Amino acid sequence: MARLLKSIGVTPNAMTPPHLRGVRQGDDRWKDLTRRGNAAFEAEKLDQAEILYQEALAEAEAFFGDFIRGQGPAGVDAAPMLIVSTGNLAELAIRSGALEQAGILVLALCWRLEGVLGDQTLARPIREACFTHSRYALVQAMEKLPRVGWAADAVQREVERFQAVALGYLGEAGAGECLH
Template sequence: MTDPLRRTTPGPDHIDTVWKRLTAQANAAFDANDLARAQPLYDRALREAQWRFRTDRDSATLAGAPPMLVAASANAADCHARAGMLTKAAQLTFDTLDALRDAMSTVTEPPAFRRACFRHLKPALCDYAHCAGNAWIAPALTRQTVLRTRDAALAFVSENRTRH
């Protein structure tokens, strides 16, 4: 089934509009404690943010994709956690952290995008650590994720210092 909100080639303004509308609707449902309504809305908003993150490389609003992804992931994870799906919440935040870390480490990505990923790595890591702790993810796995993220961030900083 095709999502009626998805266009085949949406521009960044369309995605911002759809993402904001879905997020506002999900927030209202979440605030009313209607998790059954909020969950699919947050999940759709997350899919919009993920789509933008993966595809919007030439836009002037490129740097907006990482914070949108982090916010959408945190919202969806919070909703899933409140519904008792702690492992799902941890997986959502892990996937976002992984996407940021990979994009930041990919030298073929636009520099502005890589910097935006770097800037939003810390909040994504905090979201993951919080969800992983609540879901009782093995501490060794959480530690491995934190170390991989730290190493990628240090490599990014080192690479950018040597360029100047």
């Protein structure tokens, strides 16, 4: 597992993208829901955490939908919001024993980002943002899928499939232009 993490340039402790720490116009409600959900989760108020995390995910989904249509608020990159919200809800599902649901959440996140990376009709900045944040989705998969019962080789196949899509995007966009 450590080798897979290293291959995508992420350590297990690098789950929160650094730019999520600053407040940007437009995502304050999502951040508030996420903070409150995290507090409820830490206090073992799992029912309350679930409601807040589901609301945060709905907010992230709305932002992401607007984002990929090029209609989102300026300065709000919705990909990290979607990744963090999905990860929070998946972690809650694991804690609650809903292992299959957690696996589905993580896989759906990866597949959603793959779909954006592979969609040549979307604007390049949108695809580039999803590429930039895709490693955090891979961390979610590598960290959570084994915990919900996936065998190491199955996790590795999923990661390699995701990486192939990302590499296809890099080849199409030009590696140097995406990794500035």
